[in-house]
Amino acid sequence: MSVSAIEPRQQTPSTGLAVTQSVRELFLGDLRELPPTQRADALARRFLLSYTGHTRAAYGRDLADWFGWCAALEIDPLAANRAMVDGYARHLEARRSPATIARRLSALAGFYRYAIAEEVLTSSPAAHIKRPKTANDSQTLGMDRGEARAFLAAAKEHSTRAGALVTLLLHDGLRISEALGADVGDLSHARGHRILTITRKGGARRDVVLNPATSQALDAYLDARVEGPVFITSSGNRWHRSEAFRLVRRLGTAAGIEHADKLSPHSLRHTFVTLAREAGVPLEDVQDAAGHADPRTTRRYDRGRHNLDRHPAYALGAFLAD
Known part of the structure; x- marks a missing residue:
């Protein structure tokens, strides 16, 4: 189950939107008038348009898995109850x-809340489902200062x-999609x-500052x-993200990083957060640079937040002594 591709047949003069009969049905059709066997899939397609x-x-993958679970039990997803959702969670x-x-x-x-809002259902089977607790620290592998320097050197070589x-990812903490989605025309002063103006998660456009090292590395590459x-x-x-993913692991091996086979482009984003905090950058500034809506996400990325050298007792002791 996924949102199907819609081939353009006709352009509306006012909006330029490609319009077909399937588009009209997707946007305007009354879901309650569809055959029961089609209703859940049509609702899911509308729900996914919100993202x-x-x-x-x-x-989309999550809903496809849930729909597969329901199909195996021969139950319409829109007829599911809380016990089914609990059983799925145990599965x-x-x-x-977690x-x-x-x-x-x-x-x-979210899907069932949407169903209620669209008046397809009156209650949600997932309204009070307990979700597993996730670790306070992200499990993505990051690097320390020495490893980051070795990784940068391997990349330049x-x-x-x-x-x-690598310079851009380490110095600005971008997501790999943000870096690879950028165009040369997005560079400015x-x-x-x-x-560099990038497209953040969710579609927002944001400016990120390129320090001299990053600017020089980009200029050398762009030529x-x-x-x-x-x-x-x-x-x-x-350049595709899968190729960048493979490159990161090759560079990790070349740099002698332990567990290089577990590195990913996201590891460089975690490294950015940790090293920025170690360099004394305030949490709120790191949060803004990383594009996190919630500071708790930034703290999860900060692998050095349990470092005893950063304990405020030292700073407070020096402050009181003065």
């Missing part, structure tokens, strides 16, 4: 991590493209700063290129 990017894709416990289970149950809760990407994606393949296409 974009990776969140939409993840929720997941032996197969998925974080994945929590996200899947969150997707179900590998290629100017690798050097530019503002109030004396070199900036005066003025258009197209910032990061491209040898054929000029936009």
Whole structure:
């Protein structure tokens, strides 16, 4: 189950929206008039339109798994009760991590809230489901200061493209989708700063500052290129995240990072948060730079927050002594 691709047949003059009969039915049709066997899938398609990017894709997979569970029990998802959702959660416990289970149950809760709002249901079977507690510290592997330096050196030795990407990810804490989605035209200057305008999770456009090292690495890689994606393949296409993922692990091995086989581009984002906090950057500034809506997310990324060297007792002792 997923939101199907809709092929354009006709353009409305006022909006430019591609309109087909299936589009009209998706947006305007009364779900209660559909055959019962089609109603849940149609509702799910509408629900997923509320999201974009990776969140939409993840929720689509989550609902597909839930719909598969319901199909195996020969029960319409819109006829499910709380016991079914509880049974599904127990089924997941032996197969998925607590974080994945929590996200899947969150997707179900959102789907059924949407069903109530659309007047398809009057109550939600997932309204009071207990979600598993997730770890206070993120399980994504990060790097310490020495490892980050070695990783940067390995990237620069590998290629100017690798050097530019790794420098950008480590110094600005971008998500890999934000870095690879940027175009050369998104580079500019503002109030004396070199900036890159990126598309954040959820579609918001934000400016990130490029420090001299990042600016130099990008300029060396772009070599005066003025258009197209910032990061491209040898054929000029936009670099794909799966290729960047493999590169990160190769660089980790070259840099001698322990457990390099567990590194991912997201590891560099975690490293950014941890090292920025170790460098004394206030939590709220790191939160803003990372684009986190909740400071608790930033704290989960900060692998050094339990470092005793950072305990406020030392700073307070020095302050009182003065």
